[in-house]
Amino acid sequence: MLPSLGPRLLATRGLSGLRLGPRWSPVAQGLRRPSGTHGGTGRPQGEAAVRDFIEANTEASREHLTPELMLRLLTPRCPLWTARPEMWPFPADPYWAIYWPGGQVLARFLLDQPGVVAGRAVLDLGSGCGAVAIAAAKAGASLVVANDIDPVAAVAISLNAELNGVRADSLRVVVRDLLSPHRAPSPPWDVLLLGDMFYDGSTVSSLLRWLETSLARRQGQEMEPSAPTVLVGDPGRPVFLERCEAWLGARATAGTAPALRELARYELPESARRDNSGLSDGAVWTLRL
Numbered sequence: 001m002l003p004s005l006g007p008r009l010l011a012t013r014g015l016s017g018l019r020l021g022p023r024w025s026p027v028a029q030g031l032r033r034p035s036g037t038h039g040g041t042g043r044p045q046g047e048a049a050v051r052d053f054i055e056a057n058t059e060a061s062r063e064h065l066t067p068e069l070m071l072r073l074l075t076p077r078c079p080l081w082t083a084r085p086e087m088w089p090f091p092a093d094p095y096w097a098i099y100w101p102g103g104q105v106l107a108r109f110l111l112d113q114p115g116v117v118a119g120r121a122v123l124d125l126g127s128g129c130g131a132v133a134i135a136a137a138k139a140g141a142s143l144v145v146a147n148d149i150d151p152v153a154a155v156a157i158s159l160n161a162e163l164n165g166v167r168a169d170s171l172r173v174v175v176r177d178l179l180s181p182h183r184a185p186s187p188p189w190d191v192l193l194l195g196d197m198f199y200d201g202s203t204v205s206s207l208l209r210w211l212e213t214s215l216a217r218r219q220g221q222e223m224e225p226s227a228p229t230v231l232v233g234d235p236g237r238p239v240f241l242e243r244c245e246a247w248l249g250a251r252a253t254a255g256t257a258p259a260l261r262e263l264a265r266y267e268l269p270e271s272a273r274r275d276n277s278g279l280s281d282g283a284v285w286t287l288r289l
C-alpha cells in the first residue's frame, strides 16, 4: 500500500534519500477546500485562494527548534497528513509545509548568533516554509531574499513572515530557479543560507555548480566589500559531507585553501526526531572559500 502524504514526505527527510517527483491529480477530495478553488481541477487559483488553502490545511506550530517562530506546517494532526499523496492539488510536493531539520538548526544558529547576518544582505536559497529567512530578518539582516522554485512556497513564506511580524520590505520573496543553466542573475548577497539543501544528488550538483560561478563572478568584481559567507544547516545527510569535501578538494588544487568548518551542533527536538527516523542532531557549517 502506498504511504499517505505525511509519511511519504517524511521518507524524503530521513536517511533513505527517497525522491519525490511532481504529481498531479484532477481529483482532490477530502481536503479542506477554501473558496477560490478552481472548478474542474481542485487546485486553488490565485494568491488569495492558495493562502486560504494553506491556512485551512496546516497548523500554526511552535513545536520545533525555534519556538520563538510561529510557522504554518503540515503536522500529524492535520487531515492532509493522512491523505493519499495523489490528493495533493499542486504540481510540486509541499516541501514548504515541512520545517526540515537542517533548516531548524540553521535558524536556531542565526537567532543565537545574530551578528553573523546583522547588517548584511542575505539570500536563503530553497527557503521552503521561510523559517531560515525569517530568523535572518529577526537577527537584523539589512535585506533578506527568500528564494524557492515553488510558487506555493512563496505564499507560505509571506504568510509565515507576517505571522512573525517580519515586514515585506525587509524580506523579499523571489520565485525563480537560480540554479538552472539558463538562470537569471541572483539577487546580491553577503551571506548565503542553505537549510537542508543537500538532500538530493542532482540538486547538490546544480547548487555546487552555481556556487562556483557565483563566487568566480564575485572574485572578478573590484571593490568586493567583504568576503561572502556561506552557511549550511545539515542533519548528517551522507551526500553533504561527501560532495562538499570532493568539491572543496578540487578547488584546493587550484591554489586556494577552502575549508568546511562546523560552527555549532544542536540536538533535534523530540518532534523532529520522531518525524525524521535516523536523525538525532544537526550542525551548522561554514564553507570558507
Ligand SMILES: C[S@@+](CC[C@H](N)C(=O)[O-])C[C@H]1O[C@@H](n2cnc3c(N)ncnc32)[C@H](O)[C@@H]1O
Pocket (backbone or CB within 6 Å): 095, 096, 098, 099, 100, 101, 102, 103, 104, 125, 126, 127, 128, 129, 130, 131, 132, 147, 148, 149, 150, 153, 176, 177, 178, 179, 180, 194, 195, 196, 197, 199, 203
Ligand atoms: C529540503 S527543502 C528545505 C527547505 C528549508 N530550507 C528548510 O530547511 O526547511 C528544499 C527546498 O528547496 C526548494 N528548491 C529545490 N530546488 C530549488 C532551486 N533550484 N532553487 C530554489 N529552491 C529550490 C524546494 O522547493 C524546497 O522548498
